Each structure stands twice: as C-alpha cells, then as structure tokens.
Amino acid sequence: MSQDGTGRRRRVSRAKLRERRLQAAAVVDVATSYDVVVVGGGASGLVAAICAGEKGANVLLLESSPECGRPILATGNGRCNFSNVGLAPKYYNDPAFVQAVFGDDPLGDILAFFRQCNMRWCLEEERLYPLSRRATSVRNVLLRRAASAGVTIACARSVVGASRTDGGFAITYREEFAGGAERAVQARSLVISTGGTQRTHDFDVAGSLGLESNPAQPVLCPVGCEPNPILELDGRRLHVRAQLTHTAFPVWSERGEVLLRNYGLSGIVVFNMSRQVVPGDLVELDLLPDLTKSELQQMVDPFAHGSFEEGCLDGVLDPDIASVLEGLARSRWTLEDAGRDKPASDSESLMALAKSYPLRATGTTGHEQAQVLRGGLRTNQFSTKTLECTSVPGLFATGEALDVDGECGGFNLSWAWKSGMVAGAAAVTR
Ligand SMILES: Cc1cc2nc3c(=O)[nH]c(=O)nc-3n(C[C@H](O)[C@H](O)[C@H](O)COP(=O)(O)OP(=O)(O)OC[C@H]3O[C@@H](n4cnc5c(N)ncnc54)[C@H](O)[C@@H]3O)c2cc1C
Incomplete structure (x- = not known):
C-alpha cells in the first residue's frame, strides 16, 4: 500500500513494493x-x-x-x-x-x-x-x-x-x-x-x-496416506472423530473437521495428529461420531438381515461419501494388514466402515x-x-x-x- 494525493491508501505491485522496501532497508x-x-x-x-x-x-x-x-x-x-x-x-x-x-x-x-x-x-x-x-x-x-x-x-x-x-x-x-x-x-x-x-x-x-x-x-501439516478409495474424493470436508494407532496401541484421538486430499488427510485435527504420526500407523475415522452403533444399525439394517438399501446413510453423511462406503461394503473391503476380520455381511461391513474407516499413514508431508x-x-x-x-x-x-x-x-x-x-x-x- 502507498498513499495517493488525497491521503487514501492504494495498491502497488509486489515487485515495486519489494524494491521500495529494499531501498528503505538500505538507508537504515x-x-x-x-x-x-x-x-x-x-x-x-x-x-x-x-x-x-x-x-x-x-x-x-x-x-x-x-x-x-x-x-x-x-x-x-x-x-x-x-x-x-x-x-x-x-x-x-x-x-x-x-x-x-x-x-x-x-x-x-x-x-x-x-x-x-x-x-x-x-x-x-x-x-x-x-x-x-x-x-x-x-x-x-x-x-x-x-x-x-x-x-x-x-x-x-x-x-x-x-x-x-x-x-x-x-x-x-x-x-x-x-x-x-x-x-x-x-x-x-x-x-x-x-x-x-x-x-x-x-x-x-x-x-x-x-x-x-x-x-x-515438519509438524502441524497434512498426513500422507497410502492410496485409499475415500481419498478419491479430494477436497471433501468431513466432521469426524479421528484416531491414530501405533503398533496396535491407540496413541491419539480428536474430534473435528478433516479435509480429504488425494495424497492423504489435512485440516486442523490432522495437523494435531501430525505431531504424533509415525509411518505405518493406522488412522481410523469415525465418520458418524454423533450416532451410536445401535442408532446406525436402525438406519442400515434394522432387522439384521445382513443387507442394506442404497442411500440409507444419505440423510446423515455426504451422499458421495456414503456411496463410496456402500460400494466398498458390498465388496466387503477392509484395509490390508489392519488386523481386522472380514465382515460377515454387507450391512456389518457398511457399519464398520462408517464408524471406523481405516487408512494407512505414510508420515507427515514436506x-x-x-x-x-x-x-x-x-x-x-x-x-x-x-x-x-x-x-x-x-x-x-x-x-x-x-x-x-x-x-x-x-x-x-x-x-x-x-x-x-x-x-x-x-x-x-x-
Ligand atoms: C502458514 C502458517 C500458519 C500459522 N498459523 C499459526 C496460528 O494461527 N497460530 C499460531 O500460534 N501459530 C501459527 N503458526 C506458527 C507460528 O507462525 C510460528 O510458530 C511462529 O511464527 C514462530 O515464531 P519465531 O519468532 O520463532 O519464528 P518466525 O516467526 O518464523 O520468524 C523467524 C524470522 O527470522 C528470520 N531469519 C531466519 N534466519 C535469519 C538469518 N540468518 N538472518 C536474519 N534473519 C533470519 C526469518 O526471515 C523470519 O522473519 C503458523 C505457521 C505457518 C507457517
């Protein structure tokens, strides 16, 4: 900013500003x-x-x-x-x-x-x-x-x-x-x-x-993750409870907003997570932290038939995310080496993904x-x-x-x- 003849502040280009600052510094x-x-x-x-x-x-x-x-x-x-x-x-x-x-x-x-x-x-x-x-x-x-x-x-x-x-x-x-x-x-x-x-x-x-x-x-930065289906929704924001597990021990957990990036996770909660993360740690996202397991069961499969209806979570979850979860649930997807048993049914799989979505951390970004x-x-x-x-x-x-x-x-x-x-x-x- 500089002042014109009327005393108002007006914008100057970055290069000019830098030049002026250098000139001002030189005369100190x-x-x-x-x-x-x-x-x-x-x-x-x-x-x-x-x-x-x-x-x-x-x-x-x-x-x-x-x-x-x-x-x-x-x-x-x-x-x-x-x-x-x-x-x-x-x-x-x-x-x-x-x-x-x-x-x-x-x-x-x-x-x-x-x-x-x-x-x-x-x-x-x-x-x-x-x-x-x-x-x-x-x-x-x-x-x-x-x-x-x-x-x-x-x-x-x-x-x-x-x-x-x-x-x-x-x-x-x-x-x-x-x-x-x-x-x-x-x-x-x-x-x-x-x-x-x-x-x-x-x-x-x-x-x-x-x-x-x-x-x-580097800390207070995004956390890189191994390729994961949910990360294809680059730029999407979610309100979650995130948990970090290091060699089977939970080491950190916090609730708040997470930003999905194609390389991993970002957002304030993840910045705090970055202070603890070690490559190979398991990150689990509770995508529906306000719902209990029984409330979720009521929405997904109230009579425990083992299946669910398309769009059953659209009222509580970003529908694009819900749709990714449904696809994964139908193929009974789990993260490799996450120490989890294959879910017994489609509906169990969907509920597990919604309450504890797994990603593998590769460490902090640069x-x-x-x-x-x-x-x-x-x-x-x-x-x-x-x-x-x-x-x-x-x-x-x-x-x-x-x-x-x-x-x-x-x-x-x-x-x-x-x-x-x-x-x-x-x-x-x-
Ligand atoms: C994008 C971003 C957002 C942030 N937001 C927040 C926030 O909202 N709240 C919060 O609490 N923290 C925030 N932080 C962290 C916070 O800015 C830093 O912790 C804080 O500025 C550190 O203060 P400092 O004096 O140690 O270093 P700095 O503020 O980094 O200052 C160091 C200064 O030393 C100068 N310098 C370095 N080497 C030399 C040299 N050899 N000779 C002469 N000068 C030198 C540098 O040019 C620089 O001006 C943020 C950081 C970043 C990068």
Missing part, C-alpha cells in the same frame, strides 16, 4: 556495536527486541527479508490466531520446560503485552484473534512498539555467522540489497530468533556457537506445508528463567529456534511471544 544506519542484537524479526524476535529496548538497551534487530514480521502475516489464514484461552504446557512437546518458562500466568502476560500495544481481541471457541481479524494488525502494532522502544530495525540483512569475543559476540551479516556486502557488528548479548531450523538462511546457529540441536521434522518445524536448539542447554544458554553466557534463544512446538490453536505463537518476553528482558542484564 547500522552502527558497529550494540548492547543486544536480535537475529530474526518474526514473532518472537520482535517481542524480544521490544522488551530489551523498553528496558533501556541499545538494540539492533537483523532480519533477512525486506520487511519484519512477515511470518505473522500468514498465520491463522491471514487472521492470526495469536493465543488460546486454554493455554497450558500440556499442549507442547516439552511440557516441563514450557511450564518453567511460562510461569504462573502466561496468557495474562501475553494479553497485557498486546493491550499495551493498543490491540484488542475476540474469541472463536477457545482461540484468540485480533479484533480486526487481520494478522496485519498484530504485525503493525509490534512494529510501532519496536520503533517507539528505539529498536534499530535492519531488514534485508541475513546473519551468516556469529562467534564469541571477550566482551560478547561478533556477528557477521550480508546485505540483501545492491552490492551484497558482508559486514560485522558487536553485541554484549545475542538473541537467536530465527524460527524453525530449516527456515534460517545460511546461518548454522548451533554449529557457529558450539550448541547441540535436534534435526528438523517442510513447505508445515506450520511448524519440530527440532532446533536442545532446550536442556538453556535456563528456564532467562532462556540464556548455560554454556555460552550472553546467548539467548526464543520461539521455534528452540526445540519447542505446540498444538494448533494459537499455542505456537503464544510460545513465541512469551519466550521473546523472557529472553528480551534478560538479555539486557548481561
């Missing part, structure tokens, strides 16, 4: 020494920089993209599900670590932070969105607050290395505009806020600073489709009070750079905000 004056350098201007980096700046530190924020806060814009389908009223450590992969960092009232801390940014919010079920229901609101309030906290925001500068010095750190960055020069800056404290391990550009954080990290694994990357810096190297690295004083990490991930529903951004607050405030005292 970057000094050679700061109290705190934050690497990564996403969700947690912006909050860390604000908290350090508001405590009086001289802060530099280095971001490789031409603008800060870009990852926030894609969240919640452009609406930013920024937190959750049910925020609790149990929704994360490392609950003990998260609990210790969160403290007594993480939601209260997050809401107080955004209230102070002049942002207000609304609820959808347990999920919190900005009142505008626009992710740009969240990004913009953070940028404004960072500017008033005196943070030097230097975009289009990719950090390519960092090493320890007597007084702190020497950080090398590459300018992503004309010339592509490499420059160095000194800092007493260094905050790593680079997001999921695979998303950092040319900067091996762990390698540079001698830390240990866990390999990246990095591009993942909302979050599990993996990153091992949490046992960091203090839970400050998020400072115990073996490298002055080094802090936030957000997805650490090996912390949570369920869908605002939990990952909540971690980003709260970890940014903790590390940003502590980085000043170094």
Whole structure:
C-alpha cells in the first residue's frame, strides 16, 4: 500500500513494493556495536527486541527479508490466531520446560503485552484473534512498539555467522540489497530468533556457537496416506472423530473437521495428529461420531438381515461419501494388514466402515506445508528463567529456534511471544 494525493491508501505491485522496501532497508544506519542484537524479526524476535529496548538497551534487530514480521502475516489464514484461552504446557512437546518458562500466568502476560500495544481481541471457541481479524494488525502494532522502544530495525540483512569475543559476540551479516556486502557488528548479548531450523538462511546457529540441536521434522501439516478409495474424493470436508494407532496401541484421538486430499488427510485435527504420526500407523475415522452403533444399525439394517438399501446413510453423511462406503461394503473391503476380520455381511461391513474407516499413514508431508518445524536448539542447554544458554553466557534463544512446538490453536505463537518476553528482558542484564 502507498498513499495517493488525497491521503487514501492504494495498491502497488509486489515487485515495486519489494524494491521500495529494499531501498528503505538500505538507508537504515547500522552502527558497529550494540548492547543486544536480535537475529530474526518474526514473532518472537520482535517481542524480544521490544522488551530489551523498553528496558533501556541499545538494540539492533537483523532480519533477512525486506520487511519484519512477515511470518505473522500468514498465520491463522491471514487472521492470526495469536493465543488460546486454554493455554497450558500440556499442549507442547516439552511440557516441563514450557511450564518453567511460562510461569504462573502466561496468557495474562501475553494479553497485557498486546493491550499495551493498543490491540484488542475476540474469541472463536477457545482461540484468540485480533479484533480486526487481520494478522496485519498484530504485525503493525509490534512494529510501532519496536520503533517507539528505539529498536534499530535492519531488514534485508541475513546473519551468516556469529562467534564469541571477550566482551560478547561478533556477528557477521550480508546485505540483501545492491552490492551484497558482508559486514560485522558487536553485541554484549545475542538473541537467536530465527524460527524453525530449516527456515534460517545460511546461518548454522548451533554449529557457529558450539550448541547441540535436534534435526528438523515438519509438524502441524497434512498426513500422507497410502492410496485409499475415500481419498478419491479430494477436497471433501468431513466432521469426524479421528484416531491414530501405533503398533496396535491407540496413541491419539480428536474430534473435528478433516479435509480429504488425494495424497492423504489435512485440516486442523490432522495437523494435531501430525505431531504424533509415525509411518505405518493406522488412522481410523469415525465418520458418524454423533450416532451410536445401535442408532446406525436402525438406519442400515434394522432387522439384521445382513443387507442394506442404497442411500440409507444419505440423510446423515455426504451422499458421495456414503456411496463410496456402500460400494466398498458390498465388496466387503477392509484395509490390508489392519488386523481386522472380514465382515460377515454387507450391512456389518457398511457399519464398520462408517464408524471406523481405516487408512494407512505414510508420515507427515514436506517442510513447505508445515506450520511448524519440530527440532532446533536442545532446550536442556538453556535456563528456564532467562532462556540464556548455560554454556555460552550472553546467548539467548526464543520461539521455534528452540526445540519447542505446540498444538494448533494459537499455542505456537503464544510460545513465541512469551519466550521473546523472557529472553528480551534478560538479555539486557548481561
Ligand atoms: C502458514 C502458517 C500458519 C500459522 N498459523 C499459526 C496460528 O494461527 N497460530 C499460531 O500460534 N501459530 C501459527 N503458526 C506458527 C507460528 O507462525 C510460528 O510458530 C511462529 O511464527 C514462530 O515464531 P519465531 O519468532 O520463532 O519464528 P518466525 O516467526 O518464523 O520468524 C523467524 C524470522 O527470522 C528470520 N531469519 C531466519 N534466519 C535469519 C538469518 N540468518 N538472518 C536474519 N534473519 C533470519 C526469518 O526471515 C523470519 O522473519 C503458523 C505457521 C505457518 C507457517
């Protein structure tokens, strides 16, 4: 957007916008020494920089993209599900670590932070969105607050290395505009806020600073499945109870909407499933979670004749899905190696498919489709009070750079905000 002569905002092409942002980034004056350098201007980096700046530190924020806060814009389908009223450590992969960092009232801390940014919010079920229901609101309030906290925001500068010095750190960055020069800056404290391990550009954080990290694994993403007749209805949405079984033990179950894709399953419920899935797991969908088995029997085969009438489930199930189930039931189809006996009759087969439709998972889909990357810096190297690295004083990490991930529903951004607050405030005292 830019303003015309009347003060109205008007649209500009993407390429022009990028060019303008690069020009604006190029004129930002970057000094050679700061109290705190934050690497990564996403969700947690912006909050860390604000908290350090508001405590009086001289802060530099280095971001490789031409603008800060870009990852926030894609969240919640452009609406930013920024937190959750049910925020609790149990929704994360490392609950003990998260609990210790969160403290007594993480939601209260997050809401107080955004209230102070002049942002207000609304609820959808347990999920919190900005009142505008626009992710740009969240990004913009953070940028404004960072500017008033005196943070030097230097975009289009990719950090390519960092090493320890007597007084702190020497950080090398590459300018992503004309010339592509490499420059160095000194800092007493260094905050790593680079997001999921695979998303950092040319900067091996762990390698540079001698830390240990866990390999990246995409989570909160669709789950691939072996070819299966129901997947031919690509794009169809179903309200189900999904269950995941690993070597005959049920490991996870959740109710909600599932999206059928020709390669597997997607949707919020499946994103949560992706945090647990292992290739070869059995996925079972209860396609009629609101019906008991006896209610279903009444609809399909009330007198237990063993057969059913065409269209008997059309009143309760998407008729196209019902028709696929009927075809499969008539051939007594079951998933190979699912450990199930062949159904004794057509009607038993139809009821079994409707209450427990089986698919075989092949694993999570690629990095591009993942909302979050599990993996990153091992949490046992960091203090839970400050998020400072115990073996490298002055080094802090936030957000997805650490090996912390949570369920869908605002939990990952909540971690980003709260970890940014903790590390940003502590980085000043170094
Ligand atoms: C499509 C999508 C939708 C999502 N929706 C939600 C949602 O609704 N609710 C929710 O809670 N979570 C959501 N998430 C997850 C959430 O966005 C992330 O967990 C969160 O943004 C992580 O914050 P972060 O600060 O760790 O990393 P990021 O926000 O990813 O920021 C990292 C920043 O570091 C920069 N960077 C990386 N390397 C360098 C370098 N070497 N030098 C300089 N800069 C560097 C990157 O360019 C980036 O700007 C979603 C994610 C995706 C992909």
